[in-house]
Amino acid sequence: MDVFAPFRVGPFNLRNRFVMAPLARARSDASRAPTAMVADYYAQRATAGLIVTEATSVSPMSVSRPGASAIFSDGQVEGWRGVAERVHAAGGLIFQQLYHLGRKSDPSRTPGGALPVAPSAIAARGEVHGVNGPVPFAVPRALGLDEIPGVVAEFRAAAENARRAGMDGVEIHGANAYLIDQFLRGGSNTRTDNYGGAVENRARLLLEIVDALAAVLGRDRVGVRLSPHAHGDGIFDADPVATFGYAAGELNRRGIAYVHLIEGSTPGLRQTPADPSKALMPVVRAAFRGPLIVNGGYDLASANAVIASGAADLVAFGALYIANPDLVARFRRGAPLNPPDLATFHEGGAKGYIDYPMLA
Numbered sequence: 178m179d180v181f182a183p184f185r186v187g188p189f190n191l192r193n194r195f196v197m198a199p200l201a202r203a204r205s206d207a208s209r210a211p212t213a214m215v216a217d218y219y220a221q222r223a224t225a226g227l228i229v230t231e232a233t234s235v236s237p238m239s240v241s242r243p244g245a246s247a248i249f250s251d252g253q254v255e256g257w258r259g260v261a262e263r264v265h266a267a268g269g270l271i272f273q274q275l276y277h278l279g280r281k282s283d284p285s286r287t288p289g290g291a292l293p294v295a296p297s298a299i300a301a302r303g304e305v306h307g308v309n310g311p312v313p314f315a316v317p318r319a320l321g322l323d324e325i326p327g328v329v330a331e332f333r334a335a336a337e338n339a340r341r342a343g344m345d346g347v348e349i350h351g352a353n354a355y356l357i358d359q360f361l362r363g364g365s366n367t368r369t370d371n372y373g374g375a376v377e378n379r380a381r382l383l384l385e386i387v388d389a390l391a392a393v394l395g396r397d398r399v400g401v402r403l404s405p406h407a408h409g410d411g412i413f414d415a416d417p418v419a420t421f422g423y424a425a426g427e428l429n430r431r432g433i434a435y436v437h438l439i440e441g442s443t444p445g446l447r448q449t450p451a452d453p454s455k456a457l458m459p460v461v462r463a464a465f466r467g468p469l470i471v472n473g474g475y476d477l478a479s480a481n482a483v484i485a486s487g488a489a490d491l492v493a494f495g496a497l498y499i500a501n502p503d504l505v506a507r508f509r510r511g512a513p514l515n516p517p518d519l520a521t522f523h524e525g526g527a528k529g530y531i532d533y534p535m536l537a
């Protein structure tokens with residue numbers, strides 16, 4: 178068994194086990210809608226077994242750099258429809274990654290300059306690129322108990338929008354220190370109500386969103402991304418084994434399409450492998466028995482090895498997909514890989530986006 182073997186996820190027969198990792202590339206227009214160029218970019222990569230879109234904001238309160246995409250307005254849905262159509266025409270499958278930045282939102286871009294929202298009034302560590310340049314993350318406003326159903330409703334509406342756009346499913350972004358992860362971890366969540374304290378409470382927002390989206394789309398079209406080792410932006414948890422073991426078990430009970438696990442930490446753009454003896458992948462694999470996607474620094478050899486070992490079912494590639502739209506063909510033929518151009522990861526129009534060469 179290797180990365181070229183087909184695999185079934187929910188109702189879908191994936192033609193291989195390559196997943197294009199979610200990659201925010203900041204090429205949406207001023208209304209936060211993807212353009213025709215964005216559709217070109219995804220269509221170029223449609224030979225992956227599954228594409229997960231860039232993180233897409235579910236709310237106007239989730240806003241960061243210009244060009245970052247969203248899916249709460251009709252115009253944005255139209256843009257995403259163009260993406261889904263092109264990927265399907267090229268024979269691919271595509272899930273929309275949905276997220277809320279929470280305390281990592283930029284207060285210089287929120288509606289009315291409102292303070293970002295979070296589980297607790299604790300600022301993320303580091304800086305946000307505000308309209309007047311980099312500034313420290315704001316101390317966010319703790320969401321009121323009565324406001325949490327509104328957040329779940331934003332995710333539900335975004336999932337309905339993704340379905341309207343023709344997406345095959347959605348991936349809930351529970352990783353990388355964004356709102357759901359902020360609730361999951363004790364370091365950013367000091368609430369004393371039903372959403373803080375015990376792990377059952379910290380995982381409640383994630384699981385309510387899973388249940389709401391499963392009701393809309395069917396559980397087999399809902400995946401969840403987790404990053405138990407992420408520690409960027411000052412996110413931490415005293416007992417990650419307990420937190421992520423519980424979350425994985427609850428996701429298993431719900432029978433969702435897949436769990437997508439980032440294995441390393443994300444200090445910058447690239448992964449650093451976790452200390453293998455402390456890796457949480459086995460904990461998650463034992464608790465969640467559905468399809469497991471792993472991610473973080475994989476190449477062909479390590480992807481084949483992790484699949485052959487049975488430790489995971491699919492492998493997501495990030496930086497390699499930025500630079501190699503035809504990654505499947507390159508790996509199959511043993512062809513050289515294009516080097517990624519870091520300067521155009523988050524800006525640069527067509528350059529470094531849709532102009533990486535493909536094999537003849």
Ligand SMILES: Cc1cc2nc3c(=O)[nH]c(=O)nc-3n(C[C@H](O)[C@H](O)[C@H](O)COP(=O)(O)O)c2cc1C
Binds near residue numbers: 474
């Ligand atoms: C430019 C860039 C943008 C990214 N955007 C997202 C994103 O929108 N959502 C997400 O979950 N991860 C995002 N990531 C993380 C990647 O999905 C992936 O976890 C990371 O690149 C490690 O995989 P790799 O070693 O194969 O590149 C991003 C990474 C990069 C380099």
